[in-house]
């Protein structure tokens with residue numbers, strides 16, 4: 001199989017790896033870097049469980065090839081907590097009871113991170129709109145919206 005060597009930064013760490021040209025970014029993160037926080041749901045761009053930030057933008061990593069991420073800065077759910085301290089979004093998800101089975105949570109958190117980077121004080125309507133690509137089968141979304149508003153009120157995003 002044809003391979004290419006790519007250089008990426010993931011959660012601040014630089015990697016240089018040779019990958020198959022048909023490997024997805026999701027497979028690269030989970031299988032090559034063992035960052036299994038990012039979830040494989042539908043594998044066809046419908047559920048958002050695989051959402052990561054690529055150069056600050058949320059993408060479905062199941063739809064992006066690893067070779068397309070060459071040179072990019074990637075941020076996954078593993079990069080949210082710092083030195084054992086949860087990110088405000090993670091704290092808020094716990095506090096608001098926005099996690100049930102948890103399968104959607106990594107993708108939700110990364111979409112929510114991108115959302116708060118764009119709208120530091122979002123309305124419930126903005127949150128619902130920006131997160132429409134992330135499916136949750138458990139919570140009914142209200143607690144997720146509440147959690148993101150709570151995180152925005154903590155006013156220490158970053």
Ligand code: FES
Nearest residue numbers: 041042043048062
């Ligand atoms: S696994 Fe990528 S969108 Fe569902």
Ligand code: FES
Nearest residue numbers: 100101136137138
């Ligand atoms: S908490 Fe179960 S899918 Fe969202």
